[in-house]
Amino acid sequence: MDNVDKKILSILAGNADASATEIGKAVNLSIPAVNKRIQKLRGDGIIRSFTVITDPKSIGKPVCAFILLVMKYGEGVGKFMEYIESDPDVLECYATTGEYDYLVKVCAPDVEALEEKLLLIKSQKGVVKSHTMLALAEHKFHATVL
DSSP, X not given: OOHHHHHHHHHHHHOTTOOHXXXXXXXXXXXXXXXXXXXXXXXXXXXXXXXXXXXTTTTTOOEEEEEEEEEOOSHHHHHHHHHHHHOTTEEEXXXXXXXXXXXXXXXXXXXHHHHHHHHHHHTSTTEEEEEEEEOOOOOOOOXXXX
């Protein structure tokens, strides 16, 4: 991956809908050359997907929380991961080091719905302990180009 690829990634991270024409002008390449580079970045697994980032307030889910979980390992973890994958209100899930095993980011329309979501998560087989933090404001979020 060279500097041109990095510039293409930066442009796409800021606007996944950027056209090959726009990108080509920014990196001084032809449209076919830009498309070829994007396809190579996708083929190499550097670009995993293109997505839309929604505004939580606009879609009626302005409440964001981070849930730290301690799990009892065994057959429950697989079922828990199935639940995590199937729940559209679970935005992210990370295995972590330290006191907690997982960090889960969820969204909800209001605090009451968040409480229901927490009770559902905590009722999953294998969940031993949880700690929830409510996000008050988002100060920085950027699509990441590593």
